[in-house]
Amino acid sequence: MIDFIAIVLIVTGIGFFAVGSIGLLRLPDLHSRLHALTKADNLGLGLVTLGTALLAGSLATAIKLLLIWLLVLAASAASANLIARHALERGDER
Amino acid sequence: MNALLWTLLDLLLAAMLLGLGWAAVATRDLKRGVALFIAFGLLLALAWARLRAPDLALAEAAIGAGLAGALLLAALRDEPRHEKLAAAHSRAGLWTLNLLSVLLAVVVAWALLCALEMGEGLRLAGAVTDHIGQSGVSNPVTAVLLNFRAYDTLLELAVILSAVLGVLALGPARRGYGLPGPVLGGLIRWLVPLLIVTAGYLLWVGAHAPGGAFQAGATLAAAAVLLRLGGVDRAGLPAAAVSRWLLAAGLLVFLGVGLSLAGLGYGFLQYPAGLAGGLILVIESAATLSIAVALALAYVGGWSRSGSTQPDSTQGGSH
Amino acid sequence: MLPAEIIFGLTGVGLFTLGLRATLLHGSLLARILAINVCGAGVFLMFVSIAYQGAAAMPVPDPVPHALVLTGIVVAVSATALALALGRRLRESADE
Amino acid sequence: MNNLLIWPVALPLIGSLLALVWPRRADWAGIGASVAALAVAGLVAADVMRHDSLELAIGGWTPGLGIALRADGLSAALLLMSSLVALATAIYATNYFTDAHKRADFWPLWLLLITALHALLLSGDLFNIYVTLELLGLAAVALAALGRTRAALQAAVRYLTVGLLGSLAFLTGVGLVYAAYGTLDMSTLAGQVRAEPAAWVALALMTSGLLIKSALFPMHFWLPSAHANAPAPVSAALSALVVKAAFYLVLRLWLDVFDVALGPAAAGMLGVLGAFAVIWGSWKAFRAERLKLLAAYSTVAQIGYLFVFLPVLLASAPGAARDLVFGALVLFALTHGFAKSAFFLGAGVVLQRAGHDRIAELGGTARALPVTTFGLALAGIALIGLPPSGTFLAKWQLMASAIEVGQWLWIPVIAAGSLLAGAYVFRVLGHAFGPGEGVGPALAWARQELPALLLAVVATAVLGLGAVHVWSFVVPGLAIGGIQP
Incomplete structure (x- = not known):
């Protein structure tokens, strides 16, 4: 049962990644691309880590996975902010 | 079914590696090339994980893609964005080059397949397993790096040192970056301590799990890179005189341990039974500091321009 | 099925040659450095593939090539740092 | 446990670290480490003479799992040569760099270069050799760029x-x-290699890598600019020692490790490339306008000779006949090491005093710098291969053995190369002894003029007159009476 839930979570997470990647390629301007990428990746990664945490079987591993997700969240928020700010300063919105 | 799936995944990963590698070197747009190269490095880390080399996956992510990427990105600031091809390549020349490359690939591939067929099962893995009990650590890669082939690692520290001394001899650092915005500043404020803790963890855990001096040193250096990106010109490095000692520390301790053992009647770098683990940790700790300072100095690109850090000064400035 | 060491070993050979070709082809230093790094990555992949051979039957793959590649990665980044510093100086000397 | 073999590596490395942390005392660290390294190189040579070969299994692990250092006649002879050249060059360097910062940059890198050379000569492990090659390469590049001129930087890249x-x-x-x-x-x-694809391709790849590094024609294109634009002490080490280190490895691989996997055609090919290098390098040296460029092209030619030795060596019957060629080869390499470093140091003195090294404007040099000019002339004698230099004996033996194994082809190459060498050396001397005020007033400047002279004397007189000892050192079993050059 746990295996099944984990697999569903992971597959959903991968779906978010896929949507995010399509968004990165297809959306018209930088801000919406960033939007697609960060939202999808953070949620996608969250679901994948949740799924793998269920499969991990030990609390310590699950906490490590959670930490990884938090780190990625912070890093992607910061880098998205940097990219957006850089684009704003340069007036390059494409 | 399972084996087929693995093969398909392997083929996919291999194809992506080749594709990204090709794209990174084929593009005329250097910025793009560097970005693709960093992605290539991360994919390579995945390949190391797939081939059950977690020590390498860590090192690749931290050093191969991470620090090399940071160095390349910093270099992009000074380079023109597009490059011209080398001396005008004639069509015939290009075809000759292509033909020779294919020929080389075929010959090396043939030799590799022959060699793989010949060598199965008679390499050094067995010898490492037999002697790991006496090595003082239980992570086999650390055992090879710091005990069985410690001499390689000693010289490798010298390689890093020579590269950094070469960088330092070329003149002062490039100018630093402006002040960071609130988001980056905030990130740096809590990421830097975290990286320092992580480095300590990697160093400690290297004895029995993936990690060790190189990964730890690279993690510390990453903290320095972040600091510099955040507007700290000297990237948290101490004054030049202290930095020189830190640069030398890894080799001094390594040689010191090795030669003292020789003086005590053991062989050079022949750890006495029971002391191996402790001595390896001492060597690795010093090496971590040296590697971190070396990589950070290489990123900064020389002694900082700001005031008191010229080689001859002994006074440390502070931030 | 095709063993992983063969797939990745041949990929390594491919990366080695395409990096080599690109190094000879490119004019700008930065592009050459990228190419040399790709070339080196190919060699490292060969080593790790060799280590992986027969790993299914062992608790861990052969650690010796892993240690060698770790050394190689560090050497590669050192060389990259020196090359980039030389390139920067060269550019400055052109501007002066 | 014999730990002697680690010291030729450890001492320069310690010196380098001391020079790094005490930049103001760097000169002392440099000279001290060089003297100490020479002393242990002497001890190693003495031990090799007693025991024929030495081995140190580092960490006490059986070689294979661990790394072994080894020394035999060949490596000990080259070790002694390189530490002697390094010491003479280091003494020269104490007076060469006037800027304190340059000096502080020079010494740690210089000692790392010596560390790498000694580690390479003593290493018995293929991957360890790769690490030493990278250390050697990076230190050499950093040193070659030390002048920071545009030409030097381009060459270094x-x-x-x-x-x-x-x-x-x-x-x-x-x-x-x-x-x-x-x-x-x-x-x-060495006990496992057989003639099979993996061995062939592996040897081919390793050899081509080393040929690039030893600058064998047509892969010599990088050498002249790198060697000619480096600071004089660096040029001396690069030309006399670093290039030769790569050749030494070719020799080791071909003679000791992969000998069973080799066909005679392979050595012939290297010999032909060597022959081209002799002719092309000598010609370019003859045409060179600057003294240091001449010396660099002369290195291309002299490396060519070393490769011409290979086919003759491998065609000679194992035993006395082959030992004779082998001894001649080592003698040639040693003599060139001393002669070329002497030549570069001499050229450095001229360059510093005159502010240029244009050959056509060297008039008056002999009057202003008699010691240096004499040193250049002595080094020139060894480069041409006139008696009593070691090169003379080595070339003589090479030609005799070539005739013996029926490889007549090399005779005209050696003759033409020597003629051209005579032409380029006498062109320099002709200008130097000519009238003119190209060089400033005469001053006693012993620390800079004497090292070159001493190295040249070793190349011309000591190695030539003591050649028999070189032979018996590198091939222990050889009957001395067999040598009648």
Whole structure:
């Protein structure tokens, strides 16, 4: 049962990644691309880590996975902010 | 079914590696090339994980893609964005080059397949397993790096040192970056301590799990890179005189341990039974500091321009 | 099925040659450095593939090539740092 | 446990670290480490003379799992030569760099270069050799760029990229060897290699990497600019020692490790490339307008001779006949090491005093700098191969053996190369002894003029007159009476 839930979570997470990647390629301007990428990746990664945490079987591993997700969240928020700010300063919105 | 799936995944990963590698070197747009190269490095880390080399996956992510990427990105600031091809390549020349490359690939591939067929099962893995009990650590890669082939690692520290001394001899650092915005500043404020803790963890855990001096040193250096990106010109490095000692520390301790053992009647770098683990940790700790300072100095690109850090000064400035 | 060491070993050979070709082809230093790094990555992949051979039957793959590649990665980044510093100086000397 | 073999590596490395942390005392660290390294090189040579060969299994692990250092006649002779040249050059360097910062930059890198050379000469492990090659390469590039002129930087960049490609080719070969034979230890490997694809391709890859590094024609293109634009002490070491280190490895691989996998055609090919190098390098040296460029092209030619020795060596019957050629080869390499370093140091003195090294404007040099000019002339004698230099005996033996094995082809090459060498050396001397005020007033400047002279004397007189000892040192069993040059 746990295996099944984990697999569903992971597959959903991968779906978010896929949507995010399509968004990165297809959306018209930088801000919406960033939007697609960060939202999808953070949620996608969250679901994948949740799924793998269920499969991990030990609390310590699950906490490590959670930490990884938090780190990625912070890093992607910061880098998205940097990219957006850089684009704003340069007036390059494409 | 399972084996087929693995093969398909392997083929996919291999194809992506080749594709990204090709794209990174084929593009005329250097910025793009560097970005693709960093992605290539991360994919390579995945390949190391797939081939059950977690020590390498860590090192690749931290050093191969991470620090090399940071160095390349910093270099992009000074380079023109597009490059011209080398001396005008004639069509015939290009075809000759292509033909020779294919020929080389075929010959090396043939030799590799022959060699793989010949060598199965008679390499050094067995010898490492037999002697790991006496090595003082239980992570086999650390055992090879710091005990069985410690001499390689000693010289490798010298390689890093020579590269950094070469960088330092070329003149002062490039100018630093402006002040960071609130988001980056905030990130740096809590990421830097975290990286320092992580480095300590990697160093400690290297004895029995993936990690060790190189990964730890690279993690510390990453903290320095972040600091510099955040507007700290000297990237948290101490004054030049202290930095020189830190640069030398890894080799001094390594040689010191090795030669003292020789003086005590053991062989050079022949750890006495029971002391191996402790001595390896001492060597690795010093090496971590040296590697971190070396990589950070290489990123900064020389002694900082700001005031008191010229080689001859002994006074440390502070931030 | 095709063993992983063969797939990745041949990929390594491919990366080695395409990096080599690109190094000879490119004019700008930065592009050459990228190419040399790709070339080196190919060699490292060969080593790790060799280590992986027969790993299914062992608790861990052969650690010796892993240690060698770790050394190689560090050497590669050192060389990259020196090359980039030389390139920067060269550019400055052109501007002066 | 004999730890002697680690000291030629450890001492320069310690010196380098001391020079790094005490930049103001760097001169002392440099000279001290050089003297100490020479002393232990002497001890190693003495031990080799007693025991024929030495081995140190580092960490006490059996070679294979661990790394072994080894010394025999060949490596001990080169070790002694390189530490002597290094000491003379270091003494010269104490007076060469006037800027304190340059000096502080120079010494640690210089001592790392010596560390790498000694480590390379003593290493018995293929991957360890790769690490020493990279250390040697990076230190050499950093030193070559020390002048920071545009020409030097351009040459250094090219030197670095070419060197890295060479190292990667070498490393690929090492990977194949490990895959096929499961060991990296050269003496273990020697017993296992057979004539088969993996061995051929591995040897081909390693050799091509080393040929790039030893600048064999047509891969010599990077050498002249790198050697000619480096600071004089660096040029001396690069030309006399670093290039030769790569050749030494070719020799080791071909003679000791892969000899069973070789066909005679392979050595012939290297010999032909060597012959081209002799002619082309000598011609370019003859046409060179600057003294240091002349010396650099002369290195291309002299490396060519070393490769011409290979086919003759491998065609000679094992035993006394082959030992004679082998001794001549080592003698040639040693003599060139001393002569070329002397030549570069002499050229450095001229360059510093005159502010240029244009050959056509060297008039008056002999009057202003008699010691240096005499040194240049002595070094020139060794470069041409006139008696009593070691080169004379070596070339004589090479030609005699070539005739013996029926390889007549090399005779005209050697003759033409020597003629051209005579032409370029006497062109320099002709200008130097000519009238003119090209060089400033005469001053006693012993620390800079004497090292070159001493090195030249070793090349011309000591090695020539003591050649018999070189032979008996590198091939212990050889009957001395057999040598009648």
